[in-house]
Amino acid sequence: MTTKERPTILVVDDTPDNLAVVGGILDGEYRVRVANSGERALKVASSEPRPELILLDIMMPGMDGYQTLEQLRANPASRDIPVIFVTAMDADNDEAVGLQMGAVDYVTKPIKPAILLARIRTQLELKASRDHLARQNEILEARVTRRTREVELIKDVGMHALATLAEKRDNETGNHLLRTRGYIEVLMADLAEHPGFAGQLAPAQQILIAKAAPLHDIGKVGIPDCILLKPGRLTAEEFEIMKTHASIGADALDEAINRVLGDRAKHQPTDNERYSLSFLEVAREIAGGHHEKWDGSGYPAGLCGEEIPVSARLMALADVFDALICKRHYKEAFPLEKTIEIIKAGRGQHFDPRIVDCFIKRIDDFSAIADKFADHPEPGQ
Secondary structure, eight states: OOTTTSOEEEEEOSOHHHHHHHHHHHBTTBEEEEESSHHHHHHHHTSSSOOSEEEEOSOOSSSOHHHHHHHHHHSTTTTTSOEEEEESOOOHHHHHHHHHHTOSEEEESSOOHHHHHHHHHHHHHHHHHHHHHHHHHHHHHHHHHHHHHHHHHHHHHHHHHHHHHHHHHHOSOTTHHHHHHHHHHHHHHHHTTSGGGTTTSOHHHHHHHHHHGGGTTGGGGGSOHHHHTOSSOOOHHHHHHHHHHHHHHHHHHHHHHHHHHHHTTTSOOOHHHHHHHHHHHHHHHHHHHTTOOTTSOOSSSOOOGGGSOHHHHHHHHHHHHHHHHSOBTTBOOOOHHHHHHHHHHTBTTTBOHHHHHHHHHTHHHHHHHHHHTOOOOOTTO
């Protein structure tokens, strides 16, 4: 066995003869480091080569063995190094105190070489097993984390693809989903500090709302093309049909939630399943409520004020802003100044006043997002 392969053992004793005796017993099988005080032991235990086990005397001047062990356990660098007390104190109470403090074993003097070596081998084998298990746990946790991220990515891509499919049926604004999500993220970052939204826009909730936002118009898949793609103004009858997209989307997401709950009725949901349910709940709020108005004149339920979920109130402003400032197949784009005037006019009527105030404060961010994700006409258009 080469020196490099030999485990390192730190021997701590204030008596040079004892250090020599123990060192002689260990020599040839282990690499030995020594310390003649508790203070010195703490420094050696935190330096290279790090000991894999410590033989620690109890009765030492200054810092005794108990105090030394306490300090070893308080330091992350030495916390997991097994410690065997080696001492002339052989009362049962002494041994119990040492073990309660975290020592793994207790060897009394005079030392019997065979017993000391056997105890050391046992503790090193246990340490090797613990270290192996810890490494395996780290590998497993890394795999679980990676797999969770892959599942989340697949889910996000799938949801975005579904939302994009609904948008593609409606208009040419392929970046509408990116813009509205960006607008909502700007609003949430600011409103999270507003006392009126305390507890409603925690970081985890902001993530859910941002991810669910692209599904706001998922119900448009149920609207006939002759109405959805009509280039001119809709008739009163056609508009009533168009308005049903909010209920269609909310009902579809509600069905998805009930299906998940039904499939898991006999089982405790996992954390990932609970997250998925929360995501679907927020998506349902947005799909069903983003056409509700602050004064109660919206649809489909005629909710008013704070009866409307926060997520839906945010989407209401983001969706209207984008519809106004961008060209659609049925209208030209409005200038930014005109768009701002319309949003301001809807304060307290169409929109939550606090959200409008935030919008006005962050209009430069809205404009930057609109420019960054601006739509470009297809060749030949």
